[in-house]
Amino acid sequence: MVFAALVLVIVNFARDPTALPALALAPSALWITFAFGAVVALNRAFAVEREHGALDGLLLAPVPREALYLGKLLANLAFVGIVEAVALPLFVVFFDVPLGHALGGLLAVTALATTGFVAVGTIFSAMAVRTRFAELLLPVLLLPFMVPPLIAAAGLTARLLEGRPWSELHGMLRLLILYDIVFVTLSTLLFPAVMDE
């Protein structure tokens, strides 16, 4: 959360308001904040299971490994969601963005994009946690997979803030929905194999 606030402060104060209107920079700033906030959060996703082999304790239990993945995904979504819930009001304050008409749409886009990259991040975090360089490995693995939902989400945010019509949004919304379906399904199916040593 501190990290998210820091990014917003830096981007806002680095901007020359006479050269660049807030609305032009706002979508990028918002999604940079969300993306890096999520990476920091996901880096800790399996850290609590690393100490004392608690992950083995989970894997020993008579629980489908797919259920363990989905449980971890929900927990990560909640955690990243809290970071976003704190960052969004700061974003409104710093960038003086009139959010009223776009709030519903922005929340939907945030939920869709976050679900996509947190789904991928959760499985990569599970892979990285058993390596010595987990905190370096996760961003390297995850960031390329974050590009499609981030491009779509930033594009949608810009259009929503500008009050563009629905016809300009649904293509990228479809991309986000498809990304979520594909990666939540793939990650759930692959998790048992990833957990096998």
Add this chain to the structure above:
Amino acid sequence: MQPYDGPLLAATDLARSFGPHRVLRGVSLTVAAGETLLVAGPNGAGKTTLLRILAGLMRPAAGEVRVRGRRLAHGDPDARRPIGLVSHQSLLYDDLTLAENLAFAARLYGIARPAEAARRALAAAGLADRAGATPRQLSRGLLQRAAIARALLHEPGVLLLDEPFTGLDARASAAFRDLLRARAGEGRALVIVTHQLAEAWELASRVAVLAGGRFALERPRAGELAAFLPRYAEACAG
């Protein structure tokens, strides 16, 4: 749990490599109800790898493990239910108290009244007064007792123990041996992997020596440990 007549634990032709290093080269074993198999061997012989494969935590490159006749596989999580594991680590969460850790584990196993089950398990391990402590506040010996409490929480039919006497003082070791003897007496199957042969010798009904990726020796335990040691050294030397 339904009665079962066959061996509680059966492994067939287990093989596993780490890169070019072949750790297990066709290990087979069966452990019947009431039996205790003691697996000994030199460092790096693959004892921990064998135990992790038996627990379903590691996939063998070849071979299979059956617990109460059910093959350990992803698609059958219930096949893991009869397994209890005491490993090198306690399997506990550092941020939860012992009571919370065991209650959480009890929920994973679908045990009714998990908080009560956790209290009972901690009391049986002599840790009732430490229920509010977190793992990081415990000494090595107390942490090992907590790990044992967690492993026994769901009354497993198959107990896999990796160096279970590490960190225990003489009194705790003796109490733990009594507990394991009682568990075997109740018809559970035990596999103990240890370097501390003296601690586990009297518990064993069979002894196996893992060397060179295979059981170099497997036989019923008979006689004193001192008489076995030359055979053990010979088996380790290959």
